Amino acid sequence: MTQISQPDQQFIKVSIWRGAGDKGGYETFDVPDQESQTILDLVSYIQQYIDPSLTYRFACRVGMCGSCAMMVNGVPRWTCRTHVKKITDKAGSLTIAPLRNLPVIKDLVVDMDVFFDKWVRAEAVHHPTRSIEQGVQPVSEDTAERQAANAAIECINCAVCYAACDVVASNPEYLGPAALNRAWSLVNDVRDGGREAILEAVSGTGGCHNCHSQQSCQKYCPNELNPTASIAGLKRETSKFALRNLLNPANKHNQGEPA
Amino acid sequence: MINARLYIMQRLTALIMAPLVIGHIGVMIYAVQNGLSAEEILGRTQGSYFWAIFYGTFALAVAIHAAIGLRAILHEWVRLDGMVLNLVCWAIAAGLAGLGLQAVYSVTG
Numbered sequence: 023m024t025q026i027s028q029p030d031q032q033f034i035k036v037s038i039w040r041g042a043g044d045k046g047g048y049e050t051f052d053v054p055d056q057e058s059q060t061i062l063d064l065v066s067y068i069q070q071y072i073d074p075s076l077t078y079r080f081a082c083r084v085g086m087c088g089s090c091a092m093m094v095n096g097v098p099r100w101t102c103r104t105h106v107k108k109i110t111d112k113a114g115s116l117t118i119a120p121l122r123n124l125p126v127i128k129d130l131v132v133d134m135d136v137f138f139d140k141w142v143r144a145e146a147v148h149h150p151t152r153s154i155e156q157g158v159q160p161v162s163e164d165t166a167e168r169q170a171a172n173a174a175i176e177c178i179n180c181a182v183c184y185a186a187c188d189v190v191a192s193n194p195e196y197l198g199p200a201a202l203n204r205a206w207s208l209v210n211d212v213r214d215g216g217r218e219a220i221l222e223a224v225s226g227t228g229g230c231h232n233c234h235s236q237q238s239c240q241k242y243c244p245n246e247l248n249p250t251a252s253i254a255g256l257k258r259e260t261s262k263f264a265l266r267n268l269l270n271p272a273n274k275h276n277q278g279e280p281a
Numbered sequence: 282m283i284n285a286r287l288y289i290m291q292r293l294t295a296l297i298m299a300p301l302v303i304g305h306i307g308v309m310i311y312a313v314q315n316g317l318s319a320e321e322i323l324g325r326t327q328g329s330y331f332w333a334i335f336y337g338t339f340a341l342a343v344a345i346h347a348a349i350g351l352r353a354i355l356h357e358w359v360r361l362d363g364m365v366l367n368l369v370c371w372a373i374a375a376g377l378a379g380l381g382l383q384a385v386y387s388v389t390g
Contacts, residue, residue: 192357192358195282231284231287232353261288263285264289
């Protein structure tokens with residue numbers, strides 16, 4: 023990007039959240055209006071040409087890494103894949119803030135620890151079933167389970183859904199749409215051996231049953247995934263699992279014990 | 282704040298309430314055909330084990346269902362948590378069950 027200084031140059035008013043932790047406020051910058059400009063371009067321009075102390079996070083710039091998500095005019099978005107022209111309001115102004123529902127480290131950078139800790143709490147981690155000597159397990163693409171796993175698998179952990187979720191905002195214990203979506207893809211993956219552990223993990227007080235199916239996660243997911251559907255799947259499977267354990271307590275007693 | 286056990290309890294009580302609500306509305310429509318009087322209602326319900334079980338089951342299902350629903354609202358909007366949330370929800374359930382069963386006893390006893 024080059025610095026623009028022609029006399030007829032148009033400018034965009036960009037209000038950016040500045041501060042650390044709970045303290046801070048909006049600061050407004052005039053950024054040159056350029057063709058095919060993304061929100062990330064605006065933020066980068068400010069950091070490179072106006073205020074080098076502006077802190078933000080990005081990596082790939084092409085919608086693959088999931089690190090540049092921010093609140094743009096109150097909506098969580100990947101800033102690298104959001105064109106300025108498509109979202110500026112009638113006054114031509116923009117408000118950019120750090121992702122909602124996560125603690126702010128500085129300016130536009132949030133602390134993602136809470137978000138990823140919840141993935142682990144949801145057991146949304148791979149539970150291997152084979153050693154390297156046993157080779158790769160064949161995966162049939164035709165089963166209903168595999169299709170459910172595939173539908174949920176393209177998540178890149180950007181936390182847009184987590185920022186969009188009103189249940190996360192009002193119930194900090196709630197594991198959130200991303201962690202539960204990954205848990206659902208693993209429940210349906212034949213290579214994962216942690217089905218019972220996952221179903222137990224998402225059945226607790228912050229688990230999938232807290233979802234009110236408001237579907238903000240689905241509405242704002244840049245990859246067009248549907249975490250609400252994944253959570254509905256988890257609600258079904260955990261209910262069956264809990265009722266089976268209720269009818270046959272010995273079944274639950276044996277879980278997790280070495281074969 | 283809602284775990285699998287509470288979720289299942291709320292769904293099961295909803296399953297119980299659905300046919301009872303339909304039965305209640307059906308009887309209301311039938312009962313008002315010839316005017317509605319306390320004598321007529323009490324004539325049908327007093328001493329009836331059927332209506333005692335019908336409305337007794339309904340009152341208990343409401344107490345459980347509503348207390349779980351209010352639990353989520355109290356946590357998310359009033360920020361109640363832990364023991365306080367448990368006590369308030371049990372008090373709501375007990376209150377609804379007490380009032381409901383007392384009403385059932387009044388018309389069927």
